[in-house]
Amino acid sequence: MLWQSFDHPSDTFLPDMRIRVSRGGRAGDRLVSWKSPGDPSPGGFTYGIDPVTSLQLFTWNGSSPLWRSGVWTGYRVASDFIEETGAVVLLTVLDLKDDASMSFDIRPPVTRTRYVMSYSGELVLQSWNNASLEWDELGVWPPHGCSRYGYCGAFGYCDNTVAAPTCKCLDGFAPASPEEWSSGRFSSGCRRKEELRCGDGDGFLPLPAMKAPDRFVVVGNRSLDECAAECRRNCSCVAFAYANLSSSAKGDPTRCLVWVGELIDAEKIGGNVAGSETLHLRLAGLAKGRRMGRKTLKTALLVLAGILLTCIFLLILWICKCKGIKQKRRKHRILVLGDLSDPKGFGEGSPTEGYEFPVVSFRDIIAATDNFHESCMIGKGGFGKVYKANLDGQEVAIKRLSRDSEQGIVEFRNEVVLIAKLQHRNLVKFLGCSIEGDEKLLIFEHMPNKSxxxxxxxxxxxxxxxxxxxxxxxxxxxxxxxxxxxxxxxxxxxxxxxxxxxxxxxxxxxxxxxxxxxxxxxxxxxxxxxxxxxxxxxxxxxxxxxxxxxxxxxxxxxxxxxxxxxxxxxxxxxxxxxxxxxxxxxxxxxxxxxxxxxxxxxxxxxxxxxxxxxxxxxxxxxxxxxxxxxxxxxxxxxxxxxxxGSTTLPIPKKPVYFAHRNNEVEQGRGNSQSSKNSVTLSALDGR
Missing domain, CATH: 1.10.510.10 (Transferase(Phosphotransferase) domain 1)
Structure with a gap:
């Protein structure tokens, strides 16, 4: 066979025809809509296999997803019951490798069936009516409503198990904007009711009969337990899903999916539906505490330990008072920090050991900022607030970390030591810090033009x-x-x-x-x-x-x-x-x-x-x-x-799609203080 029209899809998909994910090094096949009912030139809508993962089907509007099937869980990608004919449509993936392709058939057979990619972006299943000599519509994809791609926002899902599908939040989440949700707008998605603690009480809640979200990462050669462990040890992993494809996949039969960042385009699709699987969602407070035996003995030991600690504490206070160790806080003192790579502290012998810099009195900062009055505030962010002040005749910016800021004592020490040791005209100049109880403050030169x-x-x-x-x-x-x-x-x-x-x-x-x-x-x-x-x-x-x-x-x-x-x-x-x-x-x-x-x-x-x-x-x-x-x-x-300048720059490679979203993995710390050169032949090479 030298040539066949099946190898060149237009807007029509017939039984026994294959849509390939890739062919001859070129982009994979796609159905392409007409521009309008009377214009067969290529339109804006296409349908085919996901070129990145080969594990799911998409309808695209240009390069933007419009609808997405479930992730491949075996030989079938989707099935839909056609009430008028009593038939089941089977969309079948024939292989999971580079030559992956998709075909469809109907059981029991319905003569003269086809899919048509309409000019309005719908994939329409049709059958020929011998009586009327016309094509009858059997089904339309994507369905209207909340099953459209990303309609329910981040961490929301479309519940398709009810008569009138609607958007809901995943367990452990609540609408980010209740006002928008009550008015029928769901793009703001959902947010966690309780933040993750990275191993301290985090657990996984199984959500069965789900269509897996998009933007997953495939991890190969993993068992179910290894897939769960892969997600558990990565604090940024928010969910995982596992499938054993030994009956249909070649080579590695496992399929471990993990998610970092937001979960987008999830659905509740019910059991016994191809593409349905269990999504294991990471939530705080699910880990079960260990059983404690001998309660009486434990209580007695705790009481005894408390009394002992109290006595030691009182003894230390008495020694400090007697020896005069307790002194008034000085305006300047030495803070010795050690190895920055040690999250538990800073040891001896590091390049920063013994470095001196001013530690400013908290009382002086209160006076300079009028007790942190709003008139002195020049910026704020997830870390806290920034105030403009005058200390010893110099204008400064004072960064006051909020008590619930993600920037803890390790990050605080990290920033103090690094910025104090580094001196360069293109690095912000560090002037001092202040520590008073839970208060942590950093003092920098004032930047009049902000960030x-x-x-x-x-x-x-x-x-x-x-x-x-x-x-x-x-x-x-x-x-x-x-x-x-x-x-x-x-x-x-x-x-x-x-x-x-x-x-x-x-x-x-x-x-x-x-x-x-x-x-x-x-x-x-x-x-x-x-x-x-x-x-x-x-x-x-x-x-x-x-x-x-x-x-x-x-x-x-x-x-x-x-x-x-x-x-x-x-x-x-x-x-x-x-x-x-x-x-x-x-x-x-x-x-x-x-x-x-x-x-x-x-x-x-x-x-x-x-x-x-x-x-x-x-x-x-x-x-x-x-x-x-x-x-x-x-x-x-x-x-x-x-x-x-340079005339020999290498050609940049095409970027692979990566979920760039302005989401803070950890709460942001942004500061809110916020002639033509001659050309040479030097090359800019990656090393």
Missing amino acids: LDALLFSATRKTRLDWPTRFNIIKGVAKGLLYLHQDSRLKIIHRDLKASNILLDEDMRPKIADFGMARMFSDNQQNANTKRVAGTYGYMAPEYAMRGVFSAKSDVYSFGVLVLELVSGVKISSTDQIMEFEDLIDYAWNLWKDGKAKNLLDLSIVESCVPNEVLLCVHIGLLCVQDNPNDRPLMSSVLFVLEN
Whole structure:
């Protein structure tokens, strides 16, 4: 057979016809709608197998999902009972490898059946009526209502087991905006009633008969227990699902799915329906406490231990009073901190041991801020509030961490020691700190122009950022990162580089701030791994968000996102200005690929821009956000090209879709204080 029309689908899908996920290295087959009832040219709607996972079916409107099937659980993807004919439609996946394909048949047979991708985006099942000589409609996908893709928002699900399907929140969640839900608008989704504690009481609640959510990560070669353990040991994992496909899959018969971030497009579809499976949802407070025996003995021991501890405490107080150890708090003192990699404390012999800096009296701070009066407040965020004050004749910014802030004592010490030891014109200058009971305060130089995001993403204030200013900010941030990665005494990985953590001084000079999540590397260390992934989706490198692996290349990825934001004036989490593209990175790469990179430029700086500099920055930004860390350049190469230009830059690779969402994995710490160069032949290569 040399050629057959079945290999070239249009808008019609017939029995025994296959839709392939990939073919000959090209994109997989899709049904494509007509443009209109009378115009057979390609329209905006398509239907086919998910090219990323090959495990589910999608209807797309352009590049945006419109409807999604259940995840593959065996040989059938979906089945629907047709009441008029008493038939069952079977959508069948023939293989799960690179040549995966899908076909359909109807049992018992119904002659002359077909699927048609309508011009309005519906997949219509039809059968030929010999009496009327017309096609009768048997079923329509996607169904109307809450089963549309993402309709119920994050952590919401569509309950299709009732007569009138409606949106509900997953167990352990409540509507994020009750007012919107009561008015029939569900896009705000749901939020947890109780936050996870990462192993301290967390457990998994099985939710049977569910359609698994989208944006999962497939982990191969795992048993059910190993799949559960994979999710349990990753504090960012919010759910998992497992299936044994030994009866239909080749090679590895297991299918372990894990989710990090939000759960999107889940459904309650009932039992005995293909695609139905059990979703194990991570919730706080489910772990059962161990049984305690011998209650009488335990109570007696506790009472005895309490009496003993009380006596020891009173003895220590008496010794301190007698020897005069208790003294008045001094304005300046020495805080000795040790190894930053030890989460339990800071030991001896670290590069930061014995470093002196001022610890300011809490009483002085209260006086300078008029007891933290609102008139002195210049910003706030998830960490707490920032106040402007005058200490010893100098204007300062005082960062007051709220008592329920995610920035604990480890992060506080981390930021104090790192920022005190690091001295660079593109890093915010640390002046001191204060500790009084539960109060933790950091004191920095005051930045009159606040944070970069306050200007860049404001329609009225972004005009202050002309192209020369933005280009200087890009180079300044690059210099600061190069100092952290290579030139400072301590090799530092920032881990939370974003626009809100770039402060601007009176000359619009950028200064990197917020070192609460930074980590110190040894000279020979290349990367590290953490179970506590913290940062902001969109700025986080894929290997860090998915596997907790971070390195200097993770900061390079965040820098690339920041460069694309500065060029475009579009926030990474925004979808208003990038049309049908997944995110800003996808949008920028497609413009660059089509030779239209100049269209990415913020319209407010068209008159002040230097085209060659803009194109160079777009190119560098795309190189920095490549999925493979080894493909990303070092900051030394980035800075050299920014200052000298280059004609031999490598071609950036196409980014793989990664769920960039502006969700805080850990509560954000953003600060709310918030001439043309000559061209050389130097190459910017990833190492």
